[in-house]
Amino acid sequence: MFVVVTIVFIIVRIAPGDPAAVMLGPDATPQDVAALRTRLGLDQPLVVQYAIFFGQLLRGDLGESIFLNRPVLSALADRAEPTFFLTLFSILIAGMIAIPVGILSAYWRGSLFDQVSTTLAMLAASVPSFWLGLLLIQFFAVRLGIFPVSGYGGPGAGLGTRLMHLVLPALSLGVVSSALILRFTRASMLDVLNDDYVRTARSKGMGEMRVVMKHAFKNALIPVLTVIGLTAALLISGAVVTETVFGLPGVGSLVVSAVLRRDYPVIQGALLIVAALYVLINFLIDMLYLLVDPRVRY
Amino acid sequence: MRMREALLSGVVALVAGPALAQSGGGVINVATIGEPPTLDPMVSTADLVGIVTQHFFETLFTFDKDWKVTPLLAASMPEITDGGKVYTIKLRQGVTFHDGSDMTSEDVVASLKRWMEQASRGKQVAGNVDKVEAVDPTTVRITLKTPYAPLLALLAFNNSAAVIMPSEKMDVPMKEPVGTGPYKLKERKPDQYIQLVRNDAYKPLDGEGNGYGGARKPILDEIRFVPVPDPNTRVEGAISGQFDYVDSLPVESYDRIKNLETSKPVILKPFGWPVFVMNTKQGVMANVDARMAVRMALSMEDMLAAAFGNPEFYALDGAMYPKGYVWHTEAGVEGRYNVADPDKAKALLKKANYDNGPLRILTSRQYEFHYKMAQVAAEYLKQAGFKVDLQVVDWATLTQRRGDPALWDIYITHSPFLPEPALIGQLSESSPGWWSTPARKKAVDAFNTESDLSKRPALWAEVQKVIYDETPSIKIGDFNALSAQSPKLEGVVPAPWPYFWNVSIKK
Numbered sequence: 001m002f003v004v005v006t007i008v009f010i011i012v013r014i015a016p017g018d019p020a021a022v023m024l025g026p027d028a029t030p031q032d033v034a035a036l037r038t039r040l041g042l043d044q045p046l047v048v049q050y051a052i053f054f055g056q057l058l059r060g061d062l063g064e065s066i067f068l069n070r071p072v073l074s075a076l077a078d079r080a081e082p083t084f085f086l087t088l089f090s091i092l093i094a095g096m097i098a099i100p101v102g103i104l105s106a107y108w109r110g111s112l113f114d115q116v117s118t119t120l121a122m123l124a125a126s127v128p129s130f131w132l133g134l135l136l137i138q139f140f141a142v143r144l145g146i147f148p149v150s151g152y153g154g155p156g157a158g159l160g161t162r163l164m165h166l167v168l169p170a171l172s173l174g175v176v177s178s179a180l181i182l183r184f185t186r187a188s189m190l191d192v193l194n195d196d197y198v199r200t201a202r203s204k205g206m207g208e209m210r211v212v213m214k215h216a217f218k219n220a221l222i223p224v225l226t227v228i229g230l231t232a233a234l235l236i237s238g239a240v241v242t243e244t245v246f247g248l249p250g251v252g253s254l255v256v257s258a259v260l261r262r263d264y265p266v267i268q269g270a271l272l273i274v275a276a277l278y279v280l281i282n283f284l285i286d287m288l289y290l291l292v293d294p295r296v297r298y
Numbered sequence: 299m300r301m302r303e304a305l306l307s308g309v310v311a312l313v314a315g316p317a318l319a320q321s322g323g324g325v326i327n328v329a330t331i332g333e334p335p336t337l338d339p340m341v342s343t344a345d346l347v348g349i350v351t352q353h354f355f356e357t358l359f360t361f362d363k364d365w366k367v368t369p370l371l372a373a374s375m376p377e378i379t380d381g382g383k384v385y386t387i388k389l390r391q392g393v394t395f396h397d398g399s400d401m402t403s404e405d406v407v408a409s410l411k412r413w414m415e416q417a418s419r420g421k422q423v424a425g426n427v428d429k430v431e432a433v434d435p436t437t438v439r440i441t442l443k444t445p446y447a448p449l450l451a452l453l454a455f456n457n458s459a460a461v462i463m464p465s466e467k468m469d470v471p472m473k474e475p476v477g478t479g480p481y482k483l484k485e486r487k488p489d490q491y492i493q494l495v496r497n498d499a500y501k502p503l504d505g506e507g508n509g510y511g512g513a514r515k516p517i518l519d520e521i522r523f524v525p526v527p528d529p530n531t532r533v534e535g536a537i538s539g540q541f542d543y544v545d546s547l548p549v550e551s552y553d554r555i556k557n558l559e560t561s562k563p564v565i566l567k568p569f570g571w572p573v574f575v576m577n578t579k580q581g582v583m584a585n586v587d588a589r590m591a592v593r594m595a596l597s598m599e600d601m602l603a604a605a606f607g608n609p610e611f612y613a614l615d616g617a618m619y620p621k622g623y624v625w626h627t628e629a630g631v632e633g634r635y636n637v638a639d640p641d642k643a644k645a646l647l648k649k650a651n652y653d654n655g656p657l658r659i660l661t662s663r664q665y666e667f668h669y670k671m672a673q674v675a676a677e678y679l680k681q682a683g684f685k686v687d688l689q690v691v692d693w694a695t696l697t698q699r700r701g702d703p704a705l706w707d708i709y710i711t712h713s714p715f716l717p718e719p720a721l722i723g724q725l726s727e728s729s730p731g732w733w734s735t736p737a738r739k740k741a742v743d744a745f746n747t748e749s750d751l752s753k754r755p756a757l758w759a760e761v762q763k764v765i766y767d768e769t770p771s772i773k774i775g776d777f778n779a780l781s782a783q784s785p786k787l788e789g790v791v792p793a794p795w796p797y798f799w800n801v802s803i804k805k
Contacts, residue, residue, distance in 0.1 A: 017694035021701065023335045024342060024418060029728045030701045032418045036341075067335050068488055069471055075488070134530055142538045149535040150526050154327065155485055155493045247526045249489040257333060257489060257527075260664075262694050 001275065005057060008271045009050055012264050018042075019066050019262040040066060042264075053268065062269035067261055072269035075254065082152055083250035085166055086173065086243070087235040091228060093174025094181050099224070101178075102185025103217060106193060117182070125179035133172040133245045140168055150247035169246040173239050177231045184227045188220035195219070221292045229285035233278045324803035325520040326542035326787065328796075329532050333489050333525045338472040339459040340417040345714070348456040349545070349795045350523050352510075353494050354396070355461035355477035358387060358406070359454035363509035363791075365623070365717040367450045370503075370511065371401065371462055371478060373436075375450075382445030382749035383428075389436045394499055395464050396482040403432035408465035410440070416470060419458035422726070423449060445747045447754065451718030456510070456795055480516035480799045492523040507800040509791075514799040517789075521798050536561040536782035542803075544782045545796060548666075549611040552780055561782040566792040568613065568620050569779035570714040572605070572671060574659075574772040575724055579732040580703040582657050587650035589769040592657075592708070594646060595682035597638035601674045602775045605667035613776040618719070618762050620776050625719055629759040630766030643682035656687035660700060660709040664693040668710040671774060700730040712777075714794040719758050720746055724771045733770035 020036035037043045041052070056063055062072035101121075105114040141149040147168050153161045192198060193216050201215045202208075236251075243252035251270060258266035289296045330349065336342050339351040360370040369375060373388040393401040410430050413420035426446040433439050442449070453460045467476050475483050480502065481494040502513040524541065526532045533551040536544040539560030547555070555563050574592070576583040583589050602612040616635030619625035657679060661672040669690060676686045689706070691699065699705045709730070716722060725742055727734040741764045745757040765771065783790050789801040 016698055017692065018698035018701075019694075021697035022694045029418055029421070029726070030730070031728065032421065033701060078487070079489075130528075134534070137531065137534045141540070142534050145538065149538050149540045150528075150531045151524055151540075152490055154325075154491055154522055154524075245528045245531055247489075247524070247528070247531060249487065253489050253527075260692065260694055261335060 001272070004275045005054065005268075005272060006050075008268050008275075009053060012267050013046055013049070015262070017262040019264065022261045023067065057272075062272065063265035065258075065266045066263045067258075068263075068266070072265050075266060076251065076270060076273055079249060079251045079254045082162070082166065082248050083236060083239075083243075083252065085163065086170055086239060086248065086250060087232055089166055089170035090173035090177055090235055090239070091232050093170055094177040094231065095228065097174065098178040098181035099185055102182040102224075103189055103212065105182070105186045106189030107212060109190060114186075118186070121179040121182045123179075124175050125183075127176060128241075129172050129176045129239070130241045130245045132175060133169060133242055136168045136172055137246075150245075152247075152249050165246075165248070169239070169242050169248060173235060173242050177235070180231065181224065181227055185220070185224050188223045189216060192216045192219045218292060222289055222296075225285055225288055225292065229281055229288075233281040236274075236277055236281065322517045322802040322805075323519045325522065326518055326784075326798065326801070326803070327522045327524050327540070328798065329526040329535050329541040329544040330523050331525070331529075331532075331546050332527045334492075336471070337475050337483070337486070337492075338416075339456065339461050340413050340420065341458075341471075343418060343458045345457065345795060348459065349797075350492055351459070351461070351475070351477075352456045352479070352795060352797060353481040353521060353799065354475060354479040354483050354497075355459065355463070356479050357454055357456065357460050358389075358462065359450055360456070360510040361454055361717045362511040365509070367454045367717075368508065368511035370454075371406075378749060380441075382447070382747075383442045385440040385442070385449065386433070387438045387440070389438065391436055392501060393478050395478055396476050396497060397464060398499075399464055401462060401464075401478055402435045403438045404435075405465045406438045406462055407432050408468055409462045410438075410460060412463070412468050412470070413460040417458040417460070419452050419455065419721070420460060423452055445749050447746055447749045448718050448720035451721060455717070455721060480514045481521060484520075489525055491525075494521045494523075495519065502799075507789075507791075510793070510797065516799055517802040518798060539784065541782075542784040542787055543790065543796065543798070547780045547782060549606050549608055549778075549780050552608060552610070555782050560784070562785050564781040564783050564790065564792050565610075565778055566781070566794060567778040568615075568715065568776040569794060570712050571618075571776055572667065572710065572712040572774040573724070574675070574708050574710055574774065575700075575731045576733075576770055576772075577703055577707050577709075577731060578734070578768075578770050581707045582652065582655055583707045585650040585652075586768055587646045588652055591643040591646035591650065591652075591682060592679065592684075593634060593769050593772055594637045594639050595643035595678050595684070596636075596675055596772070596774075597678055598636040598774050600638075600678075601671040602777070604674045605670045606777055611778045611780065615776045616773065618722075618765065618773060619715060623715065624755055625758050627755070627759040627762055630763035634766050638678060640678070640682045647683050652683070654685050656707075657684045658687045658689055658705070658707045660689050660691065660696055660706040662691055662693045662696045662710075665712065667777070668712070672710055703730075703732065719761065725761070731770055733768070735768060737764045737768060738770070 020033045024032050024036060065072055065075055068075050101117045105117045108114050137149050140147050148165050152165050198216050201211045240252040240256055243250045244256055255270045330346060334346045334350055335344055337351055339347055339355055356371050358372040359367045362368045371390055371393060373390045376385040376387045378385055395401060407430050414424035426442050426444055428441040428443050430440050464476055467474060480497055480500045482497045484495045485493040496516040496519055500516055502515050505513050507513050526535055529548050532544050533547055535541045536555055552563060555561055576589050578584055599614055606612040614636055616631035617626055617628055659672055661668045663669045672688055676688050679686050700709045723729045724731050741761045745761050748754050748757055786804045787801055788804050
């Protein structure tokens with residue numbers, strides 16, 4: 001994490017752009033910008049700024065957002081809900097599409113179903129999620145009027161209303177993410193369907209459903225879990241483009257606006273938390289291996 | 299009993315008729331281009347900050363529909379004495395802040411001092427101000443060192459605005475936005491919404507609304523500003539009817555929204571002007587002949603067509619202010635606008651001893667029309683013999699780089715038509731571009747110190763002529779802005795900084 005902290009700090013500071021200039025607007029004079037830089041401590045040498053940042057970090061303080069006038073941790077906590085639910089629903093949708101279709105594609109390898117599903121998976125993998133998002137908006141929000149176009153509900157919006165705002169973005173991300181999971185599921189199933197223990201199970205007279213689900217799929221799960229975990233880690237770090245298209249106030253949109261405004265503390269804090277979450281999710285996936293495969297030992 | 303209640307309610311309705319008609323109520327959702335960087339209108343010149351904060355903060359003066367300065371928190375126009383050096387401003391009585399306290403001259407003096415210390419436009423004024431003092435609880439006096447005609451326009455502008463706050467709320471950065479406006483801030487959830495609710499204690503001026511002036515009636519119960527940064531999503535939001543007002547739509551979407559039942563287009567004609575700002579301090583553009591070569595090389599017509607497509611949304615116009623403004627003049631324009639003559643440009647480049655060094659044009663795709671104009675301009679400039687280096691960066695990078703004269707030769711920006719020419723940033727010597735010549739000083743100083751309103755347009759014509767003679771910047775043309783509103787909204791007036799007082803929902 002120390003390396004991450006340092007790299008994040010350096011990348012953020014060497015990128016061109018100035019939060020003071022952004023905050024003061026297009027007609028601010030260079031003198032105004034310089035004065036605000038001084039007030040924000042951005043005129044200090046980088047080493048001094050790094051020491052301050054690191055000192056705060058050791059006390060569990062990610063600093064204060066330049067633009068939001070509030071602690072970075074609290075800004076991130078506010079954004080956690082939409083991002084968490086978006087990730088959850090996207091993974092659920094992706095899993096519900098990809099796992100059954102992947103299993104069936106492998107089972108009926110070479111069939112019309114297999115060819116159609118793998119072609120669709122390739123298409124889904126090639127479609128940018130923002131484009132799919134706009135198509136979904138046009139159809140479900142504009143034409144049918146079932147879901148809202150954007151946002152996360154107004155003041156006092158209940159959980160149900162907020163979740164309604166997540167349906168289209170989750171569908172958009174879920175469809176795109178399903179492509180990779182489907183291909184992994186299919187490939188992994190193809191590997192195990194030809195294994196001896198599957199043949200043995202069949203020869204013992206077990207039903208096909210039981211053979212496929214209990215003997216084949218369970219053994220094919222490890223690569224599938226890995227790819228689901230990686231997808232979840234990517235999504236929880238902020239589905240940047242999708243959140244922007246749908247105007248969702250999640251971690252992704254916070255990071256985007258922080259980058260555009262050069263809100264250094266928010267960029268640093270968000271990247272650190274994301275790095276920690278990435279590690280955590282990978283750790284959880286490793287723990288899941290223990291459950292699905294008794295041969296795995298740490 | 300029922301009869302008596304019915305009669306009573308009839309009497310109440312008759313007595314309270316006008317008040318009830320005014321309290322039409324309702325909630326509107328306004329889609330904006332993003333989240334404002336701050337809610338302190340003094341510290342930012344960003345338009346979005348002005349759009350939102352003008353509903354809860356007010357200034358002493360504002361602009362009417364003809365862009366004339368008119369009183370808002372001031373009771374009347376100031377008494378100007380001592381050759382234009384002393385402004386005595388009477389304040390409206392009975393104005394209260396959102397925290398319930400009365401507005402007094404002490405609050406106004408403290409606010410103006412904060413403005414002169416914190417706001418870039420306030421600092422512009424501060425150099426000319428000798429003192430700001432409270433004469434009595436309802437009178438404020440500003441004494442200038444030298445006459446400074448743009449003072450009232452600067453006090454009236456909602457951008458880097460001289461808003462009036464309670465004297466005990468002068469924190470920097472601002473902790474709590476407490477103003478006097480027709481709406482007050484209830485809740486801000488960054489990137490989700492800014493919720494404003496009606497200020498029931500607000501006392502509008504008598505009469506009707508008149509531009510930003512006149513009566514500001516808070517008819518709606520709530521205004522919610524919702525950031526929708528993606529322009530395509532804003533278009534879909536207008537089409538679906540999710541938003542009651544959608545700000546700043548791409549002009550390409552006009553055909554999609556012009557015949558809808560859910561939304562109708564709002565066209566502000568003209569809205570503003572794109573401009574190429576030259577680095578007169580250092581590099582290729584430090585030479586006036588080289589700058590004139592750029593002017594002679596460009597086809598404004600092609601640049602505007604590429605940038606805005608539909609001719610309904612742009613106009614070829616070399617004058618700094620379009621017809622209809624008191625500042626409109628053709629001085630200096632003839633033969634120097636939309637010339638597109640590479641031979642003339644080459645001759646000027648030769649005169650300038652151009653050494654074939656790169657002409658660094660700084661632009662951003664955050665404003666797509668800037669980028670499109672830059673692409674067309676680059677081709678015309680290449681034809682004229684310039685070696686063009688088009689640098690496409692994000693807006694934050696551009697605003698930083700333009701502060702360093704070693705890094706660029708031209709940068710592209712735009713501005714709405716500002717009510718007072720002295721507010722145009724490029725006229726200031728300290729503004730990136732650093733235009734500083736004896737001719738500029740003579741023309742701009744004469745314009746800024748003339749307090750006789752009838753003489754100022756002729757002095758502005760002199761300034762425009764010098765701009766054309768020395769080319770510190772090149773105006774490309776006029777462009778219009780497209781927004782959309784629900785057909786149910788009544789009272790929306792197309793404005794560069796849209797406002798929603800005097801707006802109601804059709805029942």
